[in-house]
Amino acid sequence: MERGMRAVGGEDGEAMEREFEAKLRLQQPLPGGVAGGKAVQRTNSIAFRAPQEQFTIKDFELGKVFGVGSYSQVVRARKKDTGNVYALKIMDKKFIAKENKVSYVKMERIVLDQLDHPGIIRLCFTFQDTHSLYMALECCEGGELFDQITKKGYLSEDEACFYAAEVVDALEYIHGVGLIHRDIKPENLLLTSDGHIKIADFGSVKPTRDSQLTVLPNSSNEKACTFVGTAAYVPPEVLNSCPATFANDLWALGCTLYQMLSGSSPFKDASEWLIFQRIITRDLKFPEFFSHEARDLIDKLLDTDPSKRPGAGPDGYASVKKHPFFNGVDWKNLRKAPAPRLVLDHDNGADYDSQDATWNLGGAPSAHQHDGNAGATSSSETQSHISRLALIDSFDSRWKEFLEPGEVIVMISKLKKLQKLTNRKVQLILTDKPKLLCMDPSKMTAKANIIWSHSPSELSIQVANSSHFKICTHKKVISFEDAKQQAWQWKKAIEGLQHH
C-alpha cells in the first residue's frame, strides 16, 4: 500500500502516468458488454466502448464549473474542432491515489462504459495527461434534481410522478444488468436541458455475482458489507451489516420520492448517528398533504423487510410500475413525455452570471427581488426563522469541537464557495459569539479565515440574489452560492449580530 502510494504520488510524472495506464488499461475496443447486447466475463483485459483518446485539455474550451465532488471537478467543455459540448470530469491523479479513490474511479469508468440507457449519464471518451484523468460525460445542463426541489420548495405530485417514473425505468435497467447503485439521492439525479432525468455517480456501484457486466476481479466481493452511500438514504439492513441487494436502491428511491414531495428527506436529524437511529426505528411521519397513493408507495418502498419492497419481489418491477401512484404513466414513451418546467438560476431575477462569475450589485434590492424570503419578512420573523434553521438545517455534532462552551450556532449551511477556477463545498457557520467559520466539511479544517467585526466597513454582506452572496472584509471578498436560497437570511443574521 505504502509503496504503491509512493510510486503514484511521487514526483516522477512518467511513473505516475504508467501506474495509471496499468490500472486503467485499454485493449482494442470491441463491440460488446451490455451496450452491445453481449454478456462478457470478469477480466483484467477490458475493452472500452468509450475510447481512450489522445486529446489534451487544450483541445477544449472550458466553461462554467458544474460542480465539485470529493475527488473531482466537473466543468462544461466544448471540443474546439467538433463544437460538441461535454461535462468534463477532471480528477487529479495524486489526489485520487492519496485519498484511496482509485477503485471508485476504475469502477465508474468501467461500469459507465457498458451502460446504455437514456436515463443514465453516458461516458463519451476519456483521456489523461501527466497529472489528471479526464472523463467526457454527456452534459446535464439542468443541474441536480436536488436543486429543483430546493428552488421550488417541494414538487407537485405530477412532477414527482414524472421524475420517479424515469428513475424507476433507469433502475429497472441497472438492476437488470446486475448492478446495485448504492447512492440514489436527489443530488445524483441530474437533469438534461429539456428536463429529463439521468442517473449519475457510479463510483459506489456493486455488481452482483451474476452481473452481465465486465468488472474488475473480486469487485462483487469487495465492500460486501461496508457502508457506502449517504446517511439519510441508507436502508436499515445496511446499518445492520447485511450484504447489499437491489432493495437498497428501492429504499433510497422511497426516501427520494418523499423528499420530492415534502422538500426534505424522511429521516433527518442533527447528526449522522441520530439519523441512523431514526432509520433503524423507522421513525417515519408523512405530511398530511401527501395523497393516499404517494403515502402508500413510499410506505411500501420504506419497508424494513427488503424483500417486501415493490421491485424486489418475484414479479420484479411490475409491482412498482402498476402502483396507483404511477397511474397514467406511459412507461414505453417516458422520454417523449413533456418534462416539468425547470427553475433556472436566472428565474430568481439573478444578476449573477455563473459563466464568468461577475456580479452586478447595484442598489439595495426591493422586497420582490428577495423571492419572498427574508426581505419580505419582519426582523423578528427572520430571527425565529434563523433559529429554526439552525435546528432544522441538520448539522453534524462534530462541529461542536470548534465551539467554546456555551457558544450557540445561529446559522449553518452547506454552501458552494465560488472561486475563479473552481467551486468548493464548504460549511459556513455563524455563532452567537459572534464568529464566522468557513470550514471544509470533508477535512474538518478551516477553509477561509473570516475576521469578525461589528463595523460594516470591515465586515459586510452583499447579496446579489437569493442564492448568491459575498462576505467582504478589508482583506478579501468571498463569494458563496446557497442552493437553499438563504442569501438574505445570511445577511440578516450577520447584520443582526453586528448591531448587538
Ligand SMILES: Nc1ncnc2c1ncn2[C@@H]1O[C@H](COP(=O)(O)OP(=O)(O)OP(=O)(O)O)[C@@H](O)[C@H]1O
Ligand atoms: N454529466 C454532468 N453534467 C452536468 N453536471 C454534472 C455532470 N456530472 C456531474 N455533474 C455535477 O458535478 C458535481 C460533481 O460531480 P462528481 O461526479 O465529481 O461528484 P459528486 O457525485 O457530486 O460527489 P462525490 O464524488 O463526492 O460523490 C455534481 O454535484 C453534479 O452536480
